[in-house]
Amino acid sequence: MTQSKTDPRVLRTRRLIIDSFIELSAKKEFKDITVKDITTEAMINRATFYYHFEDIYDLLEKALSEVLLVNLNGDVYKYDKLNEEVFVSIFTAITNFQKSLSNRCHRGYEDTIARIIREQLEVIIYKMLVKQTTTVDKDSPKIHSIILSWGLYGASVEWKRMGMTIPPEKFIKSAIPYLLSGIELDSNN
Amino acid sequence: MTQSKTDPRVLRTRRLIIDSFIELSAKKEFKDITVKDITTEAMINRATFYYHFEDIYDLLEKALSEVLLVNLNGDVYKYDKLNEEVFVSIFTAITNFQKSLSNRCHRGYEDTIARIIREQLEVIIYKMLVKQTTTVDKDSPKIHSIILSWGLYGASVEWKRMGMTIPPEKFIKSAIPYLLSGIELDSNN
């Protein structure tokens, strides 16, 4: 399905780089991390880094995407439909991510990170919406996924601002009926 | 001093292979481990294995050497002289190794393993003897290291036979004066 035959060396090297980056992120801020730091930690050549990533922002983007997906880890894709359980699952993934970020002080890059998370969310939600959309309006899933991704991310920001103490599932619960009602317009069942 | 600039790729690959081998050794007997098993576990190509090792026995040899050296881990090389402390340290390393072997059932290859351990011991002891030898007799360190390596390994076999319960340092203690007396003939201080 995916790309079943990527060169093992590529997979290995990308893993080394991303893992090293995550490792380093725990120790210093993003702005203080250099490409050299990463390649040294990963024990690969600096030139090899550029073979795989545009630059350090490209790496940030891909690393974040991965971390986010790991958090969503199958929980979401098990179901094809956007129901209550899936919304809670997604929101919990985002808040988990927010928590790990707050430890790893990426101060000054919240905007970039926010954009990346939201874009990932949009893609994920869009895929699920398309599966269950039965109306003729093709643009509907697109705009819905945009609104939902911004909305869910915004909710997580507010959750963070309130001290990250409320259980995420409780926090999002009251919004679920509203979120679902809009979705149901797209599908018949 | 050693080989200061080996290609990082070979270090990485050797590490993957050796680690995978040690990993597999914990699960099955040596005779049931194939080259394919190792390379699959290490996620490297089978041909690459033969680029680094003669065959699986060559790997066994080098892996064992490394494990032994890790056990001796600097403890020995910190001192230049073969004194009581060093003897105890070496003997403890051997018994530790014997213990890990007994878990990892390499049944049927004890002889090979014994030989490898003993050869490593001989090299290590020889190096230390040369450093402190002041007599003109150049052959003396050689034969002494041979006898000591066989002797120490034999003691560890006996220790194992007795159930591996006696603290190694206690077990070897009574032999220390004897071992040292011979050494002192080589050096003046």
Added chain:
DNA sequence: TTCGATTTGTCGTTTATCCAACACTTTGAA
């Protein structure tokens, strides 16, 4: 024993990684 299946070593070709060098930009301290 015999025969099929698995494992072993080896080889030639392709590709990913290494390395040193390069010009350019950013940084930070004098």
Added chain:
DNA sequence: TTCAAAGTGTTGGATAAACGACAAATCGAA
């Protein structure tokens, strides 16, 4: 501001690793 040091991104040539294929050896059950 100025200048040296550090970081960035790119290149070409060298080399390790991947891959598929191969004959030969070994294994295991009929």
